[in-house]
Amino acid sequence: MDVDLMWWLTRSLFVGGGIAGAGLALLYTLQEKLIYVPRLPGLPNPYVYTPTRFGLQYEDVHFKAKDGTKLHGWMLYPQDWKRGAMRKRPTVLFFQENAGNMNMRLPYLRLLILSLNCSVFAPSYRGYGQSSGSPSEAGLKQDAEASLETLLQRQDVNPSKIVCLGKSLGGAVGIDLTAKHKDKFAAAVFENTFTSITDVAPKVLPFLKHLIGQGRPANWLIRNKWNSLEQIPKLQGLPLLLMSSLQDELLPPAQMQQLYKAVTASGSKDCTWVEFEDAGHMDAYEVAQQEYWPALMQFFKRHGLGQDHWDAPADDDIDDKEAYDSADESAEVIEDSQQQGNGLTHRAGAAAVQKAAQEPGSSVHVNGVSAKTS
Numbered sequence: 288m289d290v291d292l293m294w295w296l297t298r299s300l301f302v303g304g305g306i307a308g309a310g311l312a313l314l315y316t317l318q319e320k321l322i323y324v325p326r327l328p329g330l331p332n333p334y335v336y337t338p339t340r341f342g343l344q345y346e347d348v349h350f351k352a353k354d355g356t357k358l359h360g361w362m363l364y365p366q367d368w369k370r371g372a373m374r375k376r377p378t379v380l381f382f383q384e385n386a387g388n389m390n391m392r393l394p395y396l397r398l399l400i401l402s403l404n405c406s407v408f409a410p411s412y413r414g415y416g417q418s419s420g421s422p423s424e425a426g427l428k429q430d431a432e433a434s435l436e437t438l439l440q441r442q443d444v445n446p447s448k449i450v451c452l453g454k455s456l457g458g459a460v461g462i463d464l465t466a467k468h469k470d471k472f473a474a475a476v477f478e479n480t481f482t483s484i485t486d487v488a489p490k491v492l493p494f495l496k497h498l499i500g501q502g503r504p505a506n507w508l509i510r511n512k513w514n515s516l517e518q519i520p521k522l523q524g525l526p527l528l529l530m531s532s533l534q535d536e537l538l539p540p541a542q543m544q545q546l547y548k549a550v551t552a553s554g555s556k557d558c559t560w561v562e563f564e565d566a567g568h569m570d571a572y573e574v575a576q577q578e579y580w581p582a583l584m585q586f587f588k589r590h591g592l593g594q595d596h597w598d599a600p601a602d603d604d605i606d607d608k609e610a611y612d613s614a615d616e617s618a619e620v621i622e623d624s625q626q627q628g629n630g631l632t633h634r635a636g637a638a639a640v641q642k643a644a645q646e647p648g649s650s651v652h653v654n655g656v657s658a659k660t661s
């Protein structure tokens with residue numbers, strides 16, 4: 288990538304807008320580093336916990352994206368399942384949030400699997416967890432395709448009971464994949480995701496707000512668009528559950544509402560909206576557990592993916608089990624570092640860029656990559 292050329296281009300476009308110009312050039316150069324956060328500061332990248340620690344059975348699945356990138360995923364299922372149980376129950380294809388690796392999703396995935404009595408396939412995007420490569424929009428889209436193909440080839444997965452579930456960045460990955468393969472999914476669930484990266488960028492880098500965002504002039508600089516608002520109307524006909532935390536500190540809940548409007552305007556009659564008054568970006572399943580889990584379970588049941596004898600696992604049921612004692616401790620460690628790490632990485636990246644943008648000629652380091660403003 289030619290930084291000087293970029294710099295010249297932004298300069299000539301925004302004469303006089305020095306700060307914004309420098310910010311734009313950096314945004315262009317460091318974009319992948321600013322957007323994707325496979326590793327949280329202070330936490331090791333290798334997995335510290337295995338799913339066994341969380342009372343789950345699992346299989347390591349190794350597969351490849353179309354461009355040859357080596358990917359890793361976990362096939363996760365309840366401890367007490369016998370062979371053959373898997374085909375009877377739905378399989379959730381889970382796309383994770385941005386910051387951190389799949390290790391950190393285990394506390395959530397444990398509850399998901401227990402509540403829905405389902406198996407979960409949890410692939411890691413390229414550059415995340417045990418997958419090789421480095422993240423980009425085009426790359427993650429390939430990874431999602433490969434994940435679905437891998438699932439469809441498995442004998443133990445019922446191809447008519449695959450549900451896509453994506454949170455935050457994973458929502459964008461899931462919306463894109465289901466829009467392209469609507470017929471291969473039984474349903475989809477998206478939680479606290481965004482309308483597009485162009486809409487998110489001005490929130491993370493406020494000094495760019497006049498240049499980037501809906502209808503703004505510099506959107507062409509964003510290579511990683513994740514244009515979910517454009518994709519979601521294509522999901523018309525697929526049962527959808529949209530879940531929105533009203534206290535989301537990272538992404539504006541208004542963007543979830545926009546997605547909901549776009550899909551209902553497309554004529555979709557099968558879109559369920561659930562909102563959680565007091566929950567933030569990552570914690571609806573804990574803070575609003577009394578609404579979160581029943582909403583998911585009812586949605587599954589309504590679409591023939593539930594089972595008759597079926598109650599929400601009470602918190603006590605889960606916590607009482609010996610196997611989960613150590614899991615609870617691990618979950619706490621993970622959740623704490625996640626809460627801190629999430630805000631930190633984005634804020635640190637944004638602050639570094641803003642500072643460098645104000646001092647032309649200075650350099651900036653984000654997630655291990657450096658760039659100079661001129």
Ligand SMILES: *[C@@H]1O[C@H](CO)[C@@H](O)[C@H](O)[C@H]1NC(C)=O
Binds near residue numbers: 373376
């Ligand atoms: C979960 O599903 C399996 C497979 O259908 C079944 O054998 C098992 O009894 C179910 N477990 C619960 C707790 O409902």
